[in-house]
Amino acid sequence: MNIALIGYGKMGKEVAAEALARNHHISLTVDVDNRHELTPENLKKCDVAIEFTSPHTAAGNIRRCLAAGIPVVCGSTGWLEQLEDVKRECEERKGAFFYASNYSVGVNIFLRINKMLAAMMNFAGAYRPSMEEVHHTEKKDAPSGTAVTLAEAMMSELKLLKKWVNQASDTEDVLPVVSLRKPGVCGTHTVKYESDVDYITLSHVAKNRKGFALGAVLAAEFIRGKQGCFGMNDLMGNF
Ligand SMILES: NC(=O)c1ccc[n+]([C@@H]2O[C@H](COP(=O)([O-])OP(=O)(O)OC[C@H]3O[C@@H](n4cnc5c(N)ncnc54)[C@H](O)[C@@H]3O)[C@@H](O)[C@H]2O)c1
Incomplete structure (x- = not known):
């Protein structure tokens, strides 16, 4: 898959390593200094976006991905008050959105x-x-x-x-x-x-961040080609 990474901090770097280990390609990396590159044109070159930024920036970044028609996996926490609005927007746009407060x-x-x-x-x-x-x-x-x-x-x-x-x-x-x-x-x-x-x-x-990063990449693989809002119960099923 061609992945857009939104947020290249501690989690973004771990996600990149796990994605490469699973033979995916990082086509776009956006952090604060180049956030102007989060455009519909750049996003459309990617199969899925993975977002790990901050409580204040997560919802806006997800909306940009949904508007560009790109499935988005979000791991940022601390913005729950906007979650229902974002899910509604995803349904209206017939997009794909995956959220988990913890991907491990x-x-x-x-x-x-x-x-x-x-x-x-x-x-x-x-x-x-x-x-x-x-x-x-x-x-x-x-x-x-x-x-x-x-x-x-x-x-x-x-x-x-x-x-x-x-x-x-x-x-x-x-x-x-x-x-x-x-x-x-x-x-x-x-x-x-x-x-x-x-x-x-x-x-x-948690001994390190690898478990969170692997879960986010598995969620990206899961959400590709799907429509709707998903969480870890959809990914893990009944075990
Ligand atoms: N769901 C999970 O499993 C899980 C696991 C660990 C962390 N988290 C959450 O993920 C988020 C990120 O955690 P982290 O440890 O990587 O933080 P971090 O501070 O190390 O990295 C965040 C990065 O996002 C960048 N950023 C900020 N605003 C941006 C914007 N508008 N566009 C693009 N990039 C932007 C920052 O410059 C920084 O590099 C936090 O909300 C954290 O609580 C979730």
């Missing part, structure tokens, strides 16, 4: 176990749920997109919970999601259920 296969297995565990914990009233996520210091959004996905799943399963907050909390019906920023951490998420006598933890630790 391991994290997506972890997400499913989190939901199952939350459903089980409904029947174990003595346990207080909480979450912690740790990322590198340059991360622009908090909590992470993955932490939001984990929290929303816990909210939907745990009848006790009324809301989640991005800070420590002792309130019974509130899920505390604590965000920590430490140098060099690619992404660690831990869900904890604590009682007076014990605790259960469920953790995912």
Whole structure:
């Protein structure tokens, strides 16, 4: 495939390496300094675009790809309030759009176990749920997109919970999601259920960014030639 890379930072570089390893070609690389090159003419030379930029630039970049008729895979997080509008635009244009707050296969297995565990914990009233996520210091959004996905799943399963907050909390019906920023951490998420006598933890630790990059390239291969809005459940199916 001929791939347009939008954003050539930490993730863009990892995606390029994974794409080349899978015999794809990077036909267009756009970062802040040459963003004027994100034109319909340049995009039309590509089969698919992969976007990893920032919370403020993601939606605009996706719209440009949809307007040019190019399928787009987006990994940027922190812009969820515009997601439904972007999906609507994709449907109207009969385009193709893939979004995941986390492209790692391991994290997506972890997400499913989190939901199952939350459903089980409904029947174990003595346990207080909480979450912690740790990322590198340059991360622009908090909590992470993955932490939001984990929290929303816990909210939907745990009848006790009324809301989640991005800070420590002792309130019974509130899920505390604590965000920590430490140098060099690619992404660690831990869900904890604590009682007076014990605790259960469920953790995912990313050792590097390769897992995210491979998932994004697999999503690009999956979305080519398709129409509609897709996510990791479409890519991974029922396992
Ligand atoms: N979905 C996932 O699996 C996943 C995994 C890791 C990171 N992320 C997210 O991906 C995004 C990028 O992460 P990163 O670690 O690569 O960040 P980064 O800061 O290292 O790279 C972002 C790059 O985008 C460029 N950029 C900014 N505005 C642009 C624009 N308008 N057009 C083109 N390029 C532009 C920046 O110059 C920079 O090079 C973040 O939102 C992060 O949270 C998602």
